[in-house]
Amino acid sequence: MKRLAALAAAIGSLVPLAGVGTATAATPPPTGARVQWIDRTTLAWPKGLGDPARPHRLLHDRGGFELTATPGGLTPAQRTKYPHLAGYDAYRVGATPGQERAALKGALTAVAGDVATGVQTPGVLDDLYASAAGRATLGPSFRDGRPTLSVWAPTARRVALELDGRTVPMHRDDASGVWSATGSRDWTGKPYRYAVTVHAPAAGKVVTNRVTDPYSTALTADSARSLVTDLADPALAPAGWRGLRKPEAVPLRDAQIQELHIRDFSPKGDYLAFTDRSSPGMKHLASLAGAGTSYVHLLPAFDFATVPERRADQATPPCDLAALPADSDRQQDCTGKAAARDAYNWGYDPLHYTVPEGSYASDPDGPGRTLEFRRMVQGLAGAGLRTVMDVVYNHTAASGQDDKSVLDRIVPGYYQRLLDDGGVATSTCCAGTAPENAMMGKLVVDSVVTWAKEYKVDGFRFDLMGHHPKANILAVRKALDALTPARDGVDGKSVILYGEGWNFGEAANDARFVQATQKNMAGTGIATFSDRARDAVRGGGPFDADPRVQGFASGLFTDPNSAPQGTPAEQRARLLHAQDLIKVGLTGNLAGYRFTDSAGRSVRGADVDYNGSPAGYAAAPGDALAYADAHDNETLYDALAFKLPQGTSPADRARMQVLAMATAALSQGPALSQAGTDRLRSKSLDRNSYDSGDWFNAIQWDCAAGNGFGRGLPPARDNASKWDHARPLLADPALKAGCGPVEAASAAYRDLLRIRTTEKAFGLATAGAVQEALSFPLSGPEETPGVVTMRLGGLVVVLNATPQRQDQRIAALAGRPCALHPVQAAGADEAVKAAACAPATGTFTVPARTVAVFRAG
Numbered sequence: 001m002k003r004l005a006a007l008a009a010a011i012g013s014l015v016p017l018a019g020v021g022t023a024t025a026a027t028p029p030p031t032g033a034r035v036q037w038i039d040r041t042t043l044a045w046p047k048g049l050g051d052p053a054r055p056h057r058l059l060h061d062r063g064g065f066e067l068t069a070t071p072g073g074l075t076p077a078q079r080t081k082y083p084h085l086a087g088y089d090a091y092r093v094g095a096t097p098g099q100e101r102a103a104l105k106g107a108l109t110a111v112a113g114d115v116a117t118g119v120q121t122p123g124v125l126d127d128l129y130a131s132a133a134g135r136a137t138l139g140p141s142f143r144d145g146r147p148t149l150s151v152w153a154p155t156a157r158r159v160a161l162e163l164d165g166r167t168v169p170m171h172r173d174d175a176s177g178v179w180s181a182t183g184s185r186d187w188t189g190k191p192y193r194y195a196v197t198v199h200a201p202a203a204g205k206v207v208t209n210r211v212t213d214p215y216s217t218a219l220t221a222d223s224a225r226s227l228v229t230d231l232a233d234p235a236l237a238p239a240g241w242r243g244l245r246k247p248e249a250v251p252l253r254d255a256q257i258q259e260l261h262i263r264d265f266s267p268k269g270d271y272l273a274f275t276d277r278s279s280p281g282m283k284h285l286a287s288l289a290g291a292g293t294s295y296v297h298l299l300p301a302f303d304f305a306t307v308p309e310r311r312a313d314q315a316t317p318p319c320d321l322a323a324l325p326a327d328s329d330r331q332q333d334c335t336g337k338a339a340a341r342d343a344y345n346w347g348y349d350p351l352h353y354t355v356p357e358g359s360y361a362s363d364p365d366g367p368g369r370t371l372e373f374r375r376m377v378q379g380l381a382g383a384g385l386r387t388v389m390d391v392v393y394n395h396t397a398a399s400g401q402d403d404k405s406v407l408d409r410i411v412p413g414y415y416q417r418l419l420d421d422g423g424v425a426t427s428t429c430c431a432g433t434a435p436e437n438a439m440m441g442k443l444v445v446d447s448v449v450t451w452a453k454e455y456k457v458d459g460f461r462f463d464l465m466g467h468h469p470k471a472n473i474l475a476v477r478k479a480l481d482a483l484t485p486a487r488d489g490v491d492g493k494s495v496i497l498y499g500e501g502w503n504f505g506e507a508a509n510d511a512r513f514v515q516a517t518q519k520n521m522a523g524t525g526i527a528t529f530s531d532r533a534r535d536a537v538r539g540g541g542p543f544d545a546d547p548r549v550q551g552f553a554s555g556l557f558t559d560p561n562s563a564p565q566g567t568p569a570e571q572r573a574r575l576l577h578a579q580d581l582i583k584v585g586l587t588g589n590l591a592g593y594r595f596t597d598s599a600g601r602s603v604r605g606a607d608v609d610y611n612g613s614p615a616g617y618a619a620a621p622g623d624a625l626a627y628a629d630a631h632d633n634e635t636l637y638d639a640l641a642f643k644l645p646q647g648t649s650p651a652d653r654a655r656m657q658v659l660a661m662a663t664a665a666l667s668q669g670p671a672l673s674q675a676g677t678d679r680l681r682s683k684s685l686d687r688n689s690y691d692s693g694d695w696f697n698a699i700q701w702d703c704a705a706g707n708g709f710g711r712g713l714p715p716a717r718d719n720a721s722k723w724d725h726a727r728p729l730l731a732d733p734a735l736k737a738g739c740g741p742v743e744a745a746s747a748a749y750r751d752l753l754r755i756r757t758t759e760k761a762f763g764l765a766t767a768g769a770v771q772e773a774l775s776f777p778l779s780g781p782e783e784t785p786g787v788v789t790m791r792l793g794g795l796v797v798v799l800n801a802t803p804q805r806q807d808q809r810i811a812a813l814a815g816r817p818c819a820l821h822p823v824q825a826a827g828a829d830e831a832v833k834a835a836a837c838a839p840a841t842g843t844f845t846v847p848a849r850t851v852a853v854f855r856a857g
Helices: 002-010 020-025 076-081 097-103 122-133 271-275 280-291 330-338 368-382 438-455 470-481 505-510 531-538 568-586 636-643 650-665 693-697 716-730 739-758 767-773
Strands: 035-039 042-045 056-060 063-069 089-093 109-112 115-120 139-143 146-152 158-163 166-169 171-173 178-182 191-200 205-211 256-260 295-298 302-304 350-356 386-391 459-462 496-499 527-529 594-596 602-604 624-627 671-674 787-792 795-800 806-809 818-820 836-838 843-846 850-856
Touching (some): 035 076, 035 122, 097 122, 122 438, 146 191, 271 280, 271 368, 280 739, 295 459, 330 716, 350 368, 368 386, 368 438, 438 470, 470 496, 531 568, 531 624, 531 636, 531 650, 624 650, 636 650, 636 716, 650 671, 650 739, 650 850, 739 850, 787 806, 795 806, 795 843, 843 850
Parallel strands (some): 035 115, 256 295, 295 386, 386 459, 496 527, 527 624
Antiparallel strands (some): 042 089, 056 063, 056 109, 146 178, 158 166, 158 191, 171 178, 191 205, 302 350, 787 795, 795 850, 818 850, 836 843
């Protein structure tokens, strides 16, 4: 109440507000921030909030503004821009831009009668500042060796530069809200941060936050300070960097991608592991590249919040993990004790978006991590691979006044997405960002361009891309396309983009903007992960209470396990529907592709149901990215361990794994596989290993050490409900794959990659070309449960997921020559060499649990 009384006493300094003293004195403290100041002239006011007959006011530290109701509410343009506010009332703000800028530097309270609430301000900040700020260069920039440091802080009362122990004043540009300071050459290499004096709603007062630069290009250890660093400094370029020759770019529709976490790759878990061509991991990546893999997708390698960057500060589990039983709960308990301070985390908790993570560097204290990241990119290129970065712009590690909050302590309430009550959205797991706001959208674009230009990154995978506006991702594409080798050292048009187009949370169903979701990104050339065939192949979904639910590649109907899954007739029907989903996946998830489904109906891909949504959503090959497993959820081996009958032999498990991978690798469009999956990688049944440590996550490159299965019950945090299913499996030594199955699966997968990347029919460029060349000739009521047969130009692909040999007769090919594809005929898989075709009848015979590719016709 004292603060409100002070406001009343100060009223009139900007806009006289008749009678406000009495009204303000009776107004309760504001709760939340339910009113939104969406542009210079308009407040969006929730219907029913306060007495509509009483005066509506916007109070600020120096007085207040009269508000006038706008008949009809928001304008059509405002409703289009803010669809979630379409039902709000509109009030006009009677103030000049200068008055508004002054008011935005303090607390704001919207008052109507006896109701008071805080005010959300991103919209008006964009209206006032974004036009000029959008053209500004933020972070460190250099001209003739002299650095300028710039930060956007339009609501700050003061910003000072704390540089290497001294304080330097910064100049504010009133048009943009950017504060900057230019120094001498000797600033280079110095640590700095900003002292931002700003009203922080989370603190309820004006504070001075000492914050690192959100546009940092280098950091000290543990992100304590930013460093004045020029990424063009020759000292940060490894030998040969300027003229680095990358493997030839392939179109996104042909990309074969290995998804890899740096920490999983080698014992040290560092950038330089990718420079050792003699290591088992690099030898394996090179062998995959030789077979057709084109990209390595690195899980987050930007600066994240959860790992101590100095190795001396990192904890290790305080027990002998290897000595414990395979089905024990002691491993997860022991690793859990170290999890908060160990060297392991996936890194989906961003701190600084455009600096390499320090824990992967030999020395995290300084810009050496830039040099080593570049050496990693060089090492991958030398192995025949281009580099993709997993980027996480949809949330931050923290918000408000938390010491891990960067953006929100500089411009409070702007960079984070706010819910209707003013709380920060957390549907992504953490403090959500708002790329729909101009300067957060600019940060995304600027950061991606920096990684592409300065680090020669060849592609970007957007985490939870559906929480971005489609326009933001298209702006990224446009900015990359403008990069040229002559001017920027990189061909931006060759940089690939894909992401998670999931539709959920506060942004779902285009509630706030047109999202970058699966259906909305169709036709953009930017791919989204397709969960349709993934679930059909594995069985069930990622969050099933019972992990034993079977699918096409895990024995549904044809090799049932002991789980209750309905009658045989119900299982058969589910399997045939799964086969339809897989067919749609093999087309590249094309919405308009026409085929005969398993019921004999003529359907389009979009007509096939996937949990109430269309299975087909793509407009062209390359819109959908196929995969059977990735870093999240159980590895493919672990999913099959839960789902296949426990008595399934190791050799047969390996064959089912290859078959599952083939559904992605042999589809139209790009495909992704988690690193180690071809070697039957296990995480001991852990479905969410983001903080499970090296013990559960490390890739076992030496098959003699097993495949990771049987390392104990997975962490209780996300797996305890499945422990009763897991115990008997982990205790079974037959499920710990040895060298025979591991090497067989890997070699068979490489043979499939060779076929996929050398046969042009798998990389068709248009939906029309797919419709013409690809068919499923045996689809219909009589098709074989557990078998998908695809004809693709002069090829026939048979996926036999059953435990028996199967004959598939294609009448149209009778009398035409046919033979097993020469890669498989001369390949590593002895079983597939028994596959045969009878030209006289057009019959293709394929052994059990086998994918066979034939040249025919």
